[in-house]
Amino acid sequence: MQWDLGLQGLAVLAAMSLGFGVAAGLLVGRDLAYRMWALGITTVACFGFGILTSEVLFGWATEEDLQPNIDGLSSDEVLLSSLLVTVVVVLVMRYAARRRSVRDQARRRA
Structure with missing residues (x-):
């Protein structure tokens, strides 16, 4: 396998990852702490899964097979994997926030 x-x-992948991180931060909820966690987790996860998608899953394909290809980055495939990662992170973070909110309300009642 050739990397x-x-x-x-890498710069395009980093910019895309940061963009998806910002989107996740905006979608996750009101609390600033959850927004920052979502931004960081999503950015790192999108970058990691982007490298995995581009270089491992689609590393065998030639430049003609995968268009557009930006300096070795299979951008369409990376966009799709980043979208899926962002959706998963947002859903998990929103679930965790809701679960924490319910638990806090139960403690206040008791």
Whole structure:
């Protein structure tokens, strides 16, 4: 297997990951702490899964097979994997926030 992800591909992947992180931070809820956690978790997860998707899952494909290909980055496939990662992180964070809120309300009543 040949890793052919260049600096421009890494920069595009980092920008896409940060964009999805910001989107997750905006979608996760009102609490600033949850927004920051969602931003960080989503950014790191999207970057990791982006490398995995581009270089491991689709590393065998040629540049003609995968269009658009930005300096070795299979951008369409990475966008799809990042979208899925973002949806999972947002759903898990919203579930955790709701569960914490219910638990806190139960403690106040007791």
